Amino acid sequence: MQNDPFIRIENVTKRFASNAPPALDSIDGEIATGRITGLVGPDGAGKTTLIRLLTGLSRPDEGRVLVNGKDATQSHNTLHRMIGYMPQKFGLYEDLTVQENLDIYANLKGLPAAERQTTFAELLEFTDLARFTGRLAGALSGGMKQKLGLACALLKRPRLLLLDEPSVGVDPISRRELWRMVQGLVNESMAVVWSTAYLDEAERCNHVLLLNEGKLLFAGPPAELTRRVEGRVFVAKPSPAERRTVLSRLLGDNLVSDAIILGDAIRILVQDKTSVADGAPPPAVVEVAGVLEPVPPRFEDAFVDALGGGPEGSSPLADAMTSHTDDGRPAVEARGLTKRYGDFTAAGDISFSIKRGEIFGLLGPNGAGKSTTFKMLCGLLTPSEGEGRVAGFDLRTATADARGRLGYMAQKFSLYGELSVAQNLEFFSGVYGLSRNRARQRIETMLEVFDLENYRRISAKTLPLGFKQRLALAAALLHEPDVLFLDEPTSGVDPITRREFWSHINALTAKNVAVLVTTHFMEEAEYCDRISLIYRGRTISEGTPDDLKNAIRSPETEAPTMEDAFIELVRRSDAKEAA
């Protein structure tokens, strides 16, 4: 039995349209009991499709899935008695209370009445939801919804627990709790599948199946993949002002496979063949980046390497934008911005200012007040108190033309899906009042810069995620704004696309464009010059990413990550509140 895995995936292929590439392409893999198997990959990699095959709710076009030795599609009646499944959208009834949701799933799964009280008590205790049994599921926070979804999936002790992106929309603190809870569950009688787009989560799994565009890139313990880039990862600390130029030069260098900004530092992955035996970095790289300090590799380094390395460093966008003059005045200013709904303060006394050429991040969990602040600055919401200025204007009262100084990229790259790529760009150039000649010229430039020429006539909704993101950015930049607002700009995209995106943003800062980013994504925060940490409607900390990390450095955590900093700063704020 030990050698026979609980689930065997044999050469599985799944297609949704005959003319599109398959959603899953000849996947082989094993899922064993007693460990957490991570299903890792960016959006569109095929994670959800694979999970559905495991539940027997969907059948493969080729190959088969064996659960406990039986074909999943043939035996789904017995299969459904042994699985706990939490779909991406929680699978909760939002109009029902916590207790009612539990009751429903207990009945559907046939949990005997005698076991009910103890099981509920156990799960409510476990998920810390006992206080909220009477609350509607729809009124719970993202983290609590996930815990309730988990509790529902755990009723009647499933042998197979399937969690589809359980950490999406959850703040880092809840994310850690959720992880601890699931880890505590794993034992010899239970197999857990955890799908995620976050690569730091992948690192913590016992075993991963790494997917990209429907293909299996790697199967095995994450450390095995990470080991492949051992000795090739370094950190450099160029002067803060130069780090973006250095980054761009590094990425352009053939010896460098990947480089990203981590606060004040740059993390570098050198090419395989150039790695010197004794672990010393190649001299050519040292020449560009200065002193290089070797660091242990991460899963993301290995993933990027497996995909063939990071993007080219120079963004062609730099040549396509004219430089704005820096008059020394702040490009964006928030002074005591406050928004109240009844006696609930969605955002309280938020102040900051952004210089030209600076990237400023609003970091915080969902519902903390980032979007409220963001919308008050854009003029979409009227502040209860305080004032926001963008490029010197209060957008709530300014003339329509003043709004033309702002570029805006909405969450999830909202575009007009029915319109083609060119039609989307034509529309935005018209809305921003570009003359016909200038519009034509700018659209051509953007199509070229973002490599969208081949997609010109394609409907935007059918574009791959990465291209959607490019198109959204192109649409926001047609009119060469002074200030660019980005709402969760790289959530869900693969690491290569994310790197490309930030290289474009870096190019913009060189043209004195000010950038405001909202994100709940720690990795995005690392790209910012300064961050304001927002929690429960208030700024609890502000500074460079390294300032924030340094603030919590202690003998126990010598090299804190952004996430550590976040969690610790929130904890301190809570403690202060309680005092």
Next chain:
Amino acid sequence: MAGQAALESGRRIITMARKETFQIVRDPSSIVIAFVLPLLLLFLFGFGVSLDANTVRIGVVVEDARPDARSLSQSFQASRYFDVTLAFDRRAVEQELVAGRLRGVVVIPSDFTERLRRKDPSAVQIITDGSQPNTAQFVANYARGVYAVWQNKYLRDTGRAPPASIESQPRFWFNAELTSRYNLVPGSTAVVMTIIGTLLTALVIAREWERGTMEAVLATPVSRIELLLSKIVPYFALGMSSLVLCALAAVLIFGVPFRGSVWALGAVAAAFLLPALGQGLLISAATKNQFVASQLALFTGFLPATLLSGFVFEISSMPAPIRAITTIIPARYFVTSLQTLFLAGDTWSLLFPAIRNMVAVGVLFLALTYFATPKRID
């Protein structure tokens, strides 16, 4: 073992059905569809739509000033069917007819008295507004009636016995006053129950697909039959309660008599809900999308129930292909049954075939739904 399985299955159905009920009560848009829309429609049909031409505005042009002409024009004024505008010049009234402020004109010409003596059949001219054919018919019929009564009296008064004639003696059974509200209010109950049975059911299940809860439920040991039953039970109950609401409103607010038995009403409504729910389930299973489901439910459920069920427009007057289509519209049988139960009584010779037909259509829809309900999500 079999008993145990049945017990579990029963519990699953009850669970899902209870959940459905909670959801209806807590979701504002369900409440709008289940309670506000039905009442709105009932009131619109009860007060807003009326086919009784009780008072039509007409003009009477009196060009002859002599006593007979005056007496005739007074007869028109006294008629309870007409709201008369008197005039002495045709052109003025004719303009009003064009503008639609008058629906007919009675012209008593200047030589009326002579014509009357000559027994000229065209002693009086009636002009109707043909752009409103139904009203025009009523104007013509009532004007003729007023004239005939007046003429008989005239003949008697002038000492000539009215000629012996064949009198037609109409009797309108069930609704002697021909109050159209008595047919429309029971008929609109069918529309209301279509909205709940088809539109609401289709929307709520489509929403489960959109929100992903259907996926979670499908991954539990629930079977297809259990899933369908659990949806049917609460909407059946909701449909029946709206029937009670409509029936009470019909009797208490709109004063419609109820001559049948409550049991027969229940039986007919239950038979109607079968196809109505079946249609809603079929739509949601086939579309899984609220937008498309609502459009389909409106065009295949609401519209036919309103226009092709015979409660406003006579089915026998429609062209043959449309008459053929109406045979599979359950609302058609329901409307007739309701009108019969309210106005006539328990006429089983009419109710039995209606129930049989509704059940047949219902079984057809439910069977199709069973096959359209996926056990998988591809």
Next chain:
Amino acid sequence: MWRRIYSLIIKELLAILRDPKGRMTLIIPPVLQLVIFAFAMTMEVKNADIAIVNLDNGYWGSEIEAQIRAAAPFEDVYRLESVAQIRETIDAQRALAVVHIGQDFSRHIGAGEAADVQIILDGRKSNSAQIVNGYLANIIARVSAQAHGSPVIEPLRVRNWFNPNLEYDWFTVPGLIATITLLTTIIVTALSVARERELGTFDQLLVSPMRPLEIVVGKAAPGMIFGYIHGTFFIFVAAVIFKIPFSGSLPLLYASMFFYLSAVIGIGLFISAISATQQQAILGAFVFASPAVLLSGFMSPVENMPSWMQTLTLINPLRHFLVVAQGVFLKDLPALEVARNTGPLILIAAVTLPTAAWFFRKKTS
């Protein structure tokens, strides 16, 4: 400013036309409604079933029977053997009316006495029963005149202006010009903002240099364009396929239609502005459209409603434009009358359009 509005209009049109679902909503409902309304909506009586109990053995009884059999609106005319069968025949709706001729019918007539014919009608169908009664009464009056050899009481001469043969199509099809454009326009505009809200693009539009009034104009244009296209299509269908004489002034009709569509668009955009999802927008459009159609005079005359409800219908744009559409088509409605019915439309548009613009700004979540 024009450049911005123009871009928005082009985008709105493309968004509807490039989407298969959008194209469907433009084509299928109007065609379906044309078929249902034009053919099914009729107050005439055709193919009605009639039963006769003729207990008279003489000439006049069979003469009445013969004339009823020959009359056009009746399909099946069948005989009942006894009075006892009448109840079952009516109850089970095997016949809409039963004509009952008594035993001594011909004998009474022969004796120069008054005779009567009983007509029992199904009151559950009050409208048809009334019309059938009218037909039967006419037949009996005609027989009566023959029987007594008198030319008297020949029914009065009736002239039906604008529609000599009282054809029901002439009422419904021109009416469709008004009702179908209402339904198209309300759906297209009600969905326009709600769709963008759901997709998240509406915020993007609001932070652009577009002014709320420009957004209103841009969002109104597709409803206006499709409203005119559908309106024109139904004018064409009415005149060419149904051969209904178009007697009035086309420019006048089109001019009035502009204000009608503006009023409807104002309401549609208002619904759209307060809806968070497309779902709610459809429901909102439905909650508006059903009373609008029922209380317009299309289903039954406005003057039959209680007077408080007649007052209420003044805010219904369809009520006013129905008069214009039917009037211009059949009656060559004079310009003054068109203007009188267009005035309220202008007023409705003047209230709803700015309100919608105000809500665009106000309602961002």
